[in-house]
Protein backbone atom coordinates (compact mmCIF):
# COMPACT_ATOMS: atom_id res chain seq x y z
CA UNK A 336 0.00 0.00 0.00
CA UNK A 337 2.03 2.92 -1.22
CA UNK A 338 0.99 6.35 -0.06
CA UNK A 339 -2.34 6.72 1.60
CA UNK A 340 -3.65 9.44 -0.67
CA UNK A 341 -5.17 11.41 2.15
CA UNK A 342 -3.34 14.61 2.85
CA UNK A 343 -2.42 14.77 6.49
CA UNK A 344 -4.50 17.07 8.57
CA UNK A 345 -3.62 18.80 11.77
CA UNK A 346 -6.64 18.31 13.93
CA UNK A 347 -7.09 21.63 15.54
CA UNK A 348 -10.20 20.28 17.16
CA UNK A 349 -13.39 21.58 18.47
CA UNK A 350 -12.96 22.85 21.94
CA UNK A 351 -15.53 24.28 24.19
CA UNK A 352 -15.78 27.52 26.07
CA UNK A 353 -14.30 27.58 29.50
CA UNK A 354 -16.95 26.54 31.94
CA UNK A 355 -16.85 25.47 35.54
CA UNK A 356 -16.02 21.81 35.92
CA UNK A 357 -18.94 21.43 38.29
CA UNK A 358 -21.17 22.47 35.44
CA UNK A 359 -19.31 20.09 33.15
CA UNK A 360 -19.97 17.20 35.48
CA UNK A 361 -23.66 17.90 35.78
CA UNK A 362 -25.60 16.29 33.00
CA UNK A 363 -29.00 17.38 34.09
CA UNK A 364 -31.92 16.51 31.92
CA UNK A 365 -34.72 18.79 32.83
CA UNK A 366 -37.99 18.50 31.08
CA UNK A 367 -38.27 22.18 30.33
CA UNK A 368 -34.98 22.13 28.49
CA UNK A 369 -35.29 18.94 26.55
CA UNK A 370 -39.03 18.39 26.30
CA UNK A 371 -40.66 18.23 22.90
CA UNK A 372 -43.54 20.68 22.74
CA UNK A 373 -46.87 19.13 21.84
CA UNK A 374 -47.38 19.54 18.11
CA UNK A 375 -44.39 21.89 18.13
CA UNK A 376 -46.19 24.83 19.73
CA UNK A 377 -43.71 27.64 19.81
CA UNK A 378 -42.48 28.39 23.29
CA UNK A 379 -43.34 31.82 24.66
CA UNK A 380 -40.64 34.47 24.91
CA UNK A 381 -40.89 34.32 28.72
CA UNK A 382 -40.39 30.52 28.70
CA UNK A 383 -37.30 30.79 26.54
CA UNK A 384 -35.87 33.57 28.67
CA UNK A 385 -36.35 31.51 31.83
CA UNK A 386 -34.68 28.54 30.14
CA UNK A 387 -31.79 30.68 28.99
CA UNK A 388 -31.21 32.05 32.48
CA UNK A 389 -31.30 28.53 33.92
CA UNK A 390 -28.87 27.40 31.23
CA UNK A 391 -26.51 30.31 32.00
CA UNK A 392 -26.54 29.39 35.68
CA UNK A 393 -25.98 25.71 35.00
CA UNK A 394 -23.02 26.35 32.73
CA UNK A 395 -21.57 29.12 34.88
CA UNK A 396 -21.66 31.41 31.86
CA UNK A 397 -21.67 35.20 32.10
CA UNK A 398 -21.40 37.79 29.35
CA UNK A 399 -19.60 41.08 29.62
CA UNK A 400 -22.01 43.26 27.75
CA UNK A 401 -25.74 43.50 27.20
CA UNK A 402 -25.20 43.29 23.45
CA UNK A 403 -23.41 40.00 23.95
CA UNK A 404 -26.29 38.72 26.08
CA UNK A 405 -28.79 39.70 23.40
CA UNK A 406 -26.75 38.04 20.68
CA UNK A 407 -26.28 34.86 22.72
CA UNK A 408 -29.96 34.78 23.60
CA UNK A 409 -30.84 34.94 19.92
CA UNK A 410 -28.48 32.07 19.11
CA UNK A 411 -29.87 30.10 22.04
CA UNK A 412 -33.46 30.61 20.90
CA UNK A 413 -32.57 29.65 17.36
CA UNK A 414 -30.84 26.48 18.59
CA UNK A 415 -33.84 25.71 20.79
CA UNK A 416 -36.16 25.88 17.77
CA UNK A 417 -33.74 23.63 15.90
CA UNK A 418 -33.55 21.13 18.77
CA UNK A 419 -37.33 21.11 19.29
CA UNK A 420 -38.03 20.54 15.61
CA UNK A 421 -35.38 17.82 15.36
CA UNK A 422 -36.50 15.96 18.46
CA UNK A 423 -40.17 16.11 17.46
CA UNK A 424 -39.27 14.34 14.22
CA UNK A 425 -36.72 12.01 15.77
CA UNK A 426 -38.85 10.67 18.58
CA UNK A 427 -41.18 8.71 16.29
CA UNK A 428 -38.40 7.19 14.23
CA UNK A 429 -35.83 6.01 16.72
CA UNK A 430 -33.61 8.91 15.74
CA UNK A 431 -30.87 10.50 17.78
CA UNK A 432 -31.75 13.41 20.03
CA UNK A 433 -30.34 16.89 20.39
CA UNK A 434 -30.14 18.94 23.57
CA UNK A 435 -29.34 22.41 24.81
CA UNK A 436 -25.82 21.48 25.85
CA UNK A 437 -22.84 23.74 26.55
CA UNK A 438 -22.64 24.79 22.91
CA UNK A 439 -26.26 25.95 22.85
CA UNK A 440 -25.46 29.68 22.90
CA UNK A 441 -23.30 29.51 19.78
CA UNK A 442 -24.48 29.65 16.21
CA UNK A 443 -23.04 26.82 14.19
CA UNK A 444 -20.97 29.32 12.20
CA UNK A 445 -19.45 30.59 15.46
CA UNK A 446 -18.91 27.06 16.69
CA UNK A 447 -16.98 26.25 13.52
CA UNK A 448 -15.14 29.53 13.19
CA UNK A 449 -14.04 29.73 16.79
CA UNK A 450 -13.35 26.10 17.51
CA UNK A 451 -12.61 24.33 14.25
CA UNK A 452 -9.22 24.32 12.67
CA UNK A 453 -8.54 24.54 9.02
CA UNK A 454 -6.98 21.53 7.40
CA UNK A 455 -3.39 21.95 6.41
CA UNK A 456 -1.92 19.82 3.68
CA UNK A 457 1.03 17.88 4.99
CA UNK A 458 2.80 14.62 4.60
CA UNK A 459 0.89 11.46 3.87
CA UNK A 460 0.03 8.73 6.26
CA UNK A 461 2.38 6.22 7.80
CA UNK A 462 2.72 2.53 7.15
CA UNK A 463 -0.58 0.74 7.02
CA UNK A 464 -0.71 -2.09 9.50
CA UNK A 465 -1.78 -5.39 8.03
CA UNK A 466 -2.61 -7.07 11.33
CA UNK A 467 -6.14 -5.69 11.41
CA UNK A 468 -6.92 -5.80 7.69
CA UNK A 469 -10.28 -7.51 7.38
CA UNK A 470 -10.36 -10.86 5.59
CA UNK A 471 -13.45 -12.74 4.53
CA UNK A 472 -12.77 -15.59 6.97
CA UNK A 473 -12.51 -13.26 9.98
CA UNK A 474 -15.16 -13.70 12.62
CA UNK A 475 -15.57 -10.56 14.72
CA UNK A 476 -17.60 -10.11 17.89
CA UNK A 477 -21.08 -8.62 17.37
CA UNK A 478 -20.35 -5.88 19.82
CA UNK A 479 -17.37 -4.49 21.71
CA UNK A 480 -17.17 -2.03 24.58
CA UNK A 481 -13.69 -1.52 26.01
CA UNK A 482 -15.17 0.34 28.99
CA UNK A 483 -16.49 -3.00 30.25
CA UNK A 484 -12.93 -4.34 30.25
CA UNK A 485 -11.69 -1.37 32.26
CA UNK A 486 -9.51 -0.17 29.38
CA UNK A 487 -10.97 3.33 29.16
CA UNK A 488 -10.33 6.09 31.71
CA UNK A 489 -13.17 8.46 32.71
CA UNK A 490 -13.97 11.06 30.05
CA UNK A 491 -11.61 14.03 30.14
CA UNK A 492 -12.11 17.65 29.22
CA UNK A 493 -9.79 19.42 26.79
CA UNK A 494 -11.12 22.88 27.70
CA UNK A 495 -10.29 25.90 25.58
CA UNK A 496 -7.33 24.37 23.73
CA UNK A 497 -7.11 22.58 20.38
CA UNK A 498 -5.65 19.48 21.97
CA UNK A 499 -8.10 16.77 20.82
CA UNK A 500 -5.19 15.00 19.10
CA UNK A 501 -3.37 14.65 22.43
CA UNK A 502 -6.49 13.26 24.13
CA UNK A 503 -7.08 10.78 21.32
CA UNK A 504 -3.44 9.64 21.43
CA UNK A 505 -3.26 9.30 25.21
CA UNK A 506 -6.55 7.40 25.40
CA UNK A 507 -5.37 4.89 22.79
CA UNK A 508 -2.13 4.35 24.74
CA UNK A 509 -4.04 4.01 28.03
CA UNK A 510 -6.18 1.35 26.34
CA UNK A 511 -3.38 -0.75 24.85
CA UNK A 512 -1.42 -0.51 28.10
CA UNK A 513 -4.37 -1.89 30.06
CA UNK A 514 -4.78 -4.72 27.56
CA UNK A 515 -1.08 -5.67 27.60
CA UNK A 516 -0.15 -5.07 31.25
CA UNK A 517 -3.49 -5.25 33.05
CA UNK A 518 -3.11 -1.76 34.53
CA UNK A 519 -5.18 1.27 33.57
CA UNK A 520 -2.79 4.16 34.08
CA UNK A 521 -4.09 7.62 33.22
CA UNK A 522 -1.46 9.38 31.12
CA UNK A 523 -0.40 12.94 30.35
CA UNK A 524 -1.86 14.97 27.48
CA UNK A 525 0.10 17.94 28.81
CA UNK A 526 3.41 16.22 28.07
CA UNK A 527 2.33 15.91 24.43
CA UNK A 528 1.23 19.57 24.33
CA UNK A 529 4.47 20.83 25.85
CA UNK A 530 7.06 18.40 24.51
CA UNK A 531 5.81 16.80 21.27
CA UNK A 532 6.69 19.41 18.67
CA UNK A 533 7.64 16.84 16.05
CA UNK A 534 5.73 16.47 12.78
CA UNK A 535 2.58 18.57 12.69
CA UNK A 536 2.14 18.73 16.43
CA UNK A 537 1.69 22.26 17.63
CA UNK A 538 0.17 22.30 21.10
CA UNK A 539 -3.21 23.98 21.37
CA UNK A 540 -3.05 24.79 17.64
CA UNK A 541 -3.53 21.18 16.68
CA UNK A 542 -1.66 18.01 15.93
CA UNK A 543 -1.80 14.47 14.64
CA UNK A 544 -2.07 11.24 16.56
CA UNK A 545 0.58 9.42 14.53
CA UNK A 546 3.10 12.17 15.25
CA UNK A 547 2.22 11.92 18.94
CA UNK A 548 2.61 8.12 18.94
CA UNK A 549 5.95 8.67 17.23
CA UNK A 550 7.00 11.04 20.00
CA UNK A 551 6.09 8.50 22.69
CA UNK A 552 8.03 5.74 20.90
CA UNK A 553 11.14 7.90 20.55
CA UNK A 554 10.89 9.21 24.11
CA UNK A 555 10.74 5.67 25.45
CA UNK A 556 7.32 6.27 27.02
CA UNK A 557 5.03 8.86 28.52
CA UNK A 558 4.44 10.21 32.03
CA UNK A 559 1.25 9.90 34.08
CA UNK A 560 -1.55 12.45 34.17
CA UNK A 561 -1.03 12.70 37.93
CA UNK A 562 2.62 13.68 37.64
CA UNK A 563 2.21 15.92 34.57
CA UNK A 564 -1.37 17.21 34.88
CA UNK A 565 -3.44 18.93 32.21
CA UNK A 566 -3.40 22.74 32.17
CA UNK A 567 -5.46 23.38 28.99
CA UNK A 568 -2.66 25.61 27.71
CA UNK A 569 0.82 25.11 26.34
CA UNK A 570 3.78 25.42 28.62
CA UNK A 571 7.50 24.76 28.63
CA UNK A 572 8.38 21.09 28.32
CA UNK A 573 9.18 19.75 31.80
CA UNK A 574 12.27 17.66 31.07
CA UNK A 575 12.24 15.86 34.42
CA UNK A 576 8.67 14.74 33.83
CA UNK A 577 9.36 13.90 30.19
CA UNK A 578 12.09 11.58 31.46
CA UNK A 579 9.53 9.67 33.55
CA UNK A 580 8.58 7.11 30.93
CA UNK A 581 5.94 5.26 32.94
CA UNK A 582 4.10 3.67 30.01
CA UNK A 583 5.86 2.81 26.76
CA UNK A 584 4.72 1.71 23.31
CA UNK A 585 6.75 -0.05 20.64
CA UNK A 586 5.24 1.51 17.55
CA UNK A 587 2.04 2.55 15.81
CA UNK A 588 0.20 1.67 12.62
CA UNK A 589 -2.62 2.98 10.48
CA UNK A 590 -5.83 1.04 9.95
CA UNK A 591 -6.39 0.42 6.21
CA UNK A 592 -8.19 3.51 4.91
CA UNK A 593 -11.86 3.74 4.04
CA UNK A 594 -12.63 0.29 5.31
CA UNK A 595 -15.13 -0.02 8.15
CA UNK A 596 -14.62 -3.78 8.35
CA UNK A 597 -10.91 -3.33 9.09
CA UNK A 598 -11.71 -0.57 11.57
CA UNK A 599 -14.09 -3.00 13.26
CA UNK A 600 -11.38 -5.64 13.45
CA UNK A 601 -8.98 -3.09 14.92
CA UNK A 602 -11.51 -1.89 17.52
CA UNK A 603 -12.22 -5.52 18.42
CA UNK A 604 -8.55 -5.75 19.45
CA UNK A 605 -7.95 -2.36 21.10
CA UNK A 606 -9.31 1.21 21.35
CA UNK A 607 -8.41 3.08 18.15
CA UNK A 608 -7.69 6.77 17.49
CA UNK A 609 -9.98 8.15 14.78
CA UNK A 610 -10.55 11.51 13.12
CA UNK A 611 -13.99 12.82 12.21
CA UNK A 612 -15.76 15.89 10.94
CA UNK A 613 -17.45 17.28 14.03
CA UNK A 614 -18.45 20.76 12.91
CA UNK A 615 -22.09 20.18 12.00
CA UNK A 616 -24.91 21.75 13.98
CA UNK A 617 -26.36 18.35 14.89
CA UNK A 618 -22.97 17.20 16.19
CA UNK A 619 -22.68 20.46 18.13
CA UNK A 620 -26.01 19.84 19.89
CA UNK A 621 -25.91 16.02 20.05
CA UNK A 622 -27.41 14.54 23.18
CA UNK A 623 -28.17 10.83 22.74
CA UNK A 624 -28.95 8.02 20.35
CA UNK A 625 -27.17 6.74 17.23
CA UNK A 626 -25.94 9.82 15.41
CA UNK A 627 -27.07 9.88 11.80
CA UNK A 628 -26.89 13.66 11.40
CA UNK A 629 -25.38 15.66 8.60
CA UNK A 630 -21.59 15.67 8.37
CA UNK A 631 -18.97 15.46 5.69
CA UNK A 632 -15.40 14.25 5.59
CA UNK A 633 -13.51 17.49 6.32
CA UNK A 634 -11.75 15.93 9.28
CA UNK A 635 -11.43 18.49 12.06
CA UNK A 636 -11.59 16.55 15.30
CA UNK A 637 -9.85 13.59 16.90
CA UNK A 638 -11.53 11.11 19.22
CA UNK A 639 -11.26 7.47 20.28
CA UNK A 640 -13.32 4.53 19.02
CA UNK A 641 -13.78 2.32 22.09
CA UNK A 642 -16.33 -0.11 20.70
CA UNK A 643 -19.15 -0.86 18.34
CA UNK A 644 -22.54 -2.52 18.39
CA UNK A 645 -26.12 -2.38 17.24
CA UNK A 646 -28.67 -0.08 18.82
CA UNK A 647 -31.91 -1.19 20.44
CA UNK A 648 -35.31 -0.70 18.88
CA UNK A 649 -35.49 2.69 20.55
CA UNK A 650 -32.38 3.60 18.55
CA UNK A 651 -33.93 2.31 15.34
CA UNK A 652 -31.76 -0.83 15.52
CA UNK A 653 -28.90 0.98 13.80
CA UNK A 654 -25.30 -0.21 13.89
CA UNK A 655 -22.98 2.23 15.68
CA UNK A 656 -19.44 3.08 16.64
CA UNK A 657 -18.98 3.88 20.32
CA UNK A 658 -16.85 7.02 20.41
CA UNK A 659 -15.25 8.72 23.39
CA UNK A 660 -14.99 12.50 23.09
CA UNK A 661 -12.90 14.94 25.17
CA UNK A 662 -15.53 17.58 25.91
CA UNK A 663 -16.19 16.42 29.47
CA UNK A 664 -18.90 14.06 30.69
CA UNK A 665 -21.64 16.68 30.17
CA UNK A 666 -21.69 16.40 26.38
CA UNK A 667 -23.62 13.63 24.58
CA UNK A 668 -24.10 10.29 26.34
CA UNK A 669 -21.90 10.92 29.38
CA UNK A 670 -19.14 12.30 27.15
CA UNK A 671 -19.61 9.63 24.44
CA UNK A 672 -21.37 9.61 21.09
CA UNK A 673 -22.66 6.61 19.24
CA UNK A 674 -22.08 7.25 15.53
CA UNK A 675 -23.74 5.38 12.71
CA UNK A 676 -21.71 2.40 11.46
CA UNK A 677 -21.92 0.22 8.37
CA UNK A 678 -22.84 3.07 6.03
CA UNK A 679 -22.63 3.04 2.24
CA UNK A 680 -19.92 5.71 2.07
CA UNK A 681 -16.50 4.01 2.26
CA UNK A 682 -15.12 6.82 4.40
CA UNK A 683 -17.65 5.92 7.10
CA UNK A 684 -19.88 8.31 9.02
CA UNK A 685 -18.23 11.76 9.25
CA UNK A 686 -15.06 10.20 7.76
CA UNK A 687 -14.47 7.92 10.77
CA UNK A 688 -12.74 5.26 8.64
CA UNK A 689 -10.36 7.70 6.90
CA UNK A 690 -7.64 8.37 9.43
CA UNK A 691 -7.66 5.66 12.09
CA UNK A 692 -4.50 4.52 13.83
CA UNK A 693 -3.43 2.66 16.94
CA UNK A 694 -0.34 2.18 19.11
CA UNK A 695 1.47 -1.17 19.16
CA UNK A 696 2.69 -2.49 22.49
CA UNK A 697 4.55 -5.77 22.78
CA UNK A 698 6.03 -5.86 26.24
CA UNK A 699 6.06 -4.48 29.76
CA UNK A 700 6.68 -0.88 30.72
CA UNK A 701 10.14 0.44 31.61
CA UNK A 702 11.18 -0.30 35.17
CA UNK A 703 10.83 2.86 37.23
CA UNK A 704 14.21 4.33 38.14
CA UNK A 705 14.31 4.22 41.94
CA UNK A 706 14.79 7.68 43.41
CA UNK A 707 18.40 8.07 44.60
CA UNK A 708 18.66 7.82 48.40
CA UNK A 709 19.27 10.97 50.42
CA UNK A 710 22.68 11.68 51.92
CA UNK A 711 22.52 10.93 55.63
CA UNK A 712 24.59 13.45 57.61
CA UNK A 713 23.86 11.82 60.96
CA UNK A 714 20.92 10.12 62.61
CA UNK A 715 18.63 13.14 62.26
CA UNK A 716 19.91 15.27 59.40
CA UNK A 717 20.01 14.58 55.69
CA UNK A 718 20.85 16.24 52.40
CA UNK A 719 19.32 15.65 48.94
CA UNK A 720 20.65 12.78 46.82
CA UNK A 721 23.84 13.68 44.99
CA UNK A 722 24.92 16.32 47.49
CA UNK A 723 27.51 16.36 50.29
CA UNK A 724 26.94 16.93 54.02
CA UNK A 725 29.10 19.75 55.44
CA UNK A 726 29.19 20.46 59.16
CA UNK A 727 28.42 24.13 59.69
CA UNK A 728 28.60 24.27 63.47
CA UNK A 729 29.94 21.68 65.89
CA UNK A 730 30.88 21.15 69.54
CA UNK A 731 33.78 18.79 70.09
CA UNK A 732 33.18 15.92 67.70
CA UNK A 733 29.41 16.51 67.58
CA UNK A 734 28.05 18.41 64.62
CA UNK A 735 25.06 20.48 65.70
CA UNK A 736 24.15 22.02 62.36
CA UNK A 737 24.63 20.48 58.96
CA UNK A 738 24.65 22.15 55.60
CA UNK A 739 24.27 20.62 52.15
CA UNK A 740 26.69 21.17 49.31
CA UNK A 741 25.04 20.70 45.91
CA UNK A 742 27.72 18.34 44.54
CA UNK A 743 28.85 14.77 45.19
CA UNK A 744 32.17 14.23 46.96
CA UNK A 745 32.61 17.96 47.60
CA UNK A 746 35.12 19.64 49.91
CA UNK A 747 33.57 21.63 52.77
CA UNK A 748 35.27 25.03 53.11
CA UNK A 749 36.15 26.51 56.48
CA UNK A 750 34.00 29.60 55.94
CA UNK A 751 30.94 27.50 56.95
CA UNK A 752 28.92 28.78 53.98
CA UNK A 753 30.60 27.38 50.84
CA UNK A 754 32.06 24.20 49.44
CA UNK A 755 34.05 23.08 46.41
CA UNK A 756 33.18 20.44 43.79
CA UNK A 757 35.37 17.32 43.59
CA UNK A 758 37.15 18.42 40.36
CA UNK A 759 38.20 21.71 42.09
CA UNK A 760 38.76 20.52 45.65
CA UNK A 761 40.90 23.36 47.05
CA UNK A 762 39.00 26.13 48.88
CA UNK A 763 40.06 29.74 48.79
CA UNK A 764 37.59 30.99 51.36
CA UNK A 765 38.63 34.64 51.08
CA UNK A 766 37.96 34.79 47.34
CA UNK A 767 35.12 32.25 47.52
CA UNK A 768 36.72 30.25 44.75
CA UNK A 769 37.85 26.66 44.28
CA UNK A 770 41.08 25.56 42.57
CA UNK A 771 42.10 22.35 40.81
CA UNK A 772 45.14 22.12 43.08
CA UNK A 773 47.14 24.35 45.44
CA UNK A 774 48.22 27.45 43.55
CA UNK A 775 46.55 26.34 40.32
CA UNK A 776 45.24 29.19 38.15
CA UNK A 777 42.20 27.10 37.19
CA UNK A 778 39.44 28.13 39.54
CA UNK A 779 35.66 28.13 39.69
CA UNK A 780 33.24 29.91 42.01
CA UNK A 781 32.65 28.16 45.32
CA UNK A 782 29.23 26.56 45.75
CA UNK A 783 26.81 27.91 48.37
CA UNK A 784 25.51 25.49 51.02
CA UNK A 785 21.89 25.10 52.02
CA UNK A 786 20.68 23.96 55.45
CA UNK A 787 20.20 20.21 55.86
CA UNK A 788 16.78 18.72 56.51
CA UNK A 789 16.52 17.65 60.13
CA UNK A 790 14.04 15.55 61.98
CA UNK A 791 15.01 16.69 65.46
CA UNK A 792 16.29 19.85 67.05
CA UNK A 793 19.94 20.46 67.76
CA UNK A 794 19.24 20.59 71.47
CA UNK A 795 17.71 17.11 71.55
CA UNK A 796 20.67 15.82 69.54
CA UNK A 797 23.08 17.41 71.99
CA UNK A 798 21.17 15.92 74.92
CA UNK A 799 21.24 12.51 73.20
CA UNK A 800 24.96 12.74 72.56
CA UNK A 801 25.71 13.75 76.13
CA UNK A 802 23.71 10.84 77.52
CA UNK A 803 25.16 8.33 75.10
CA UNK A 804 28.79 9.33 75.60
Ligand SMILES: *[C@@H]1O[C@H](CO)[C@@H](O)[C@H](O)[C@H]1NC(C)=O
Pocket residue numbers: 654677
Ligand atom coordinates in the same frame (compact mmCIF):
# COMPACT_ATOMS: atom_id res chain seq x y z
C1 LIG B 1 -24.23 -4.09 7.78
O1 LIG B 1 -25.60 -3.96 7.50
C2 LIG B 1 -26.16 -5.07 6.84
C3 LIG B 1 -27.59 -4.73 6.46
O2 LIG B 1 -28.28 -4.19 7.54
C4 LIG B 1 -26.04 -6.30 7.71
O3 LIG B 1 -26.58 -7.44 7.08
C5 LIG B 1 -24.57 -6.53 8.07
O4 LIG B 1 -24.45 -7.59 8.96
C6 LIG B 1 -23.96 -5.29 8.63
N1 LIG B 1 -22.52 -5.47 8.75
C7 LIG B 1 -21.86 -5.31 9.89
C8 LIG B 1 -20.42 -5.51 9.77
O5 LIG B 1 -22.39 -5.01 10.95
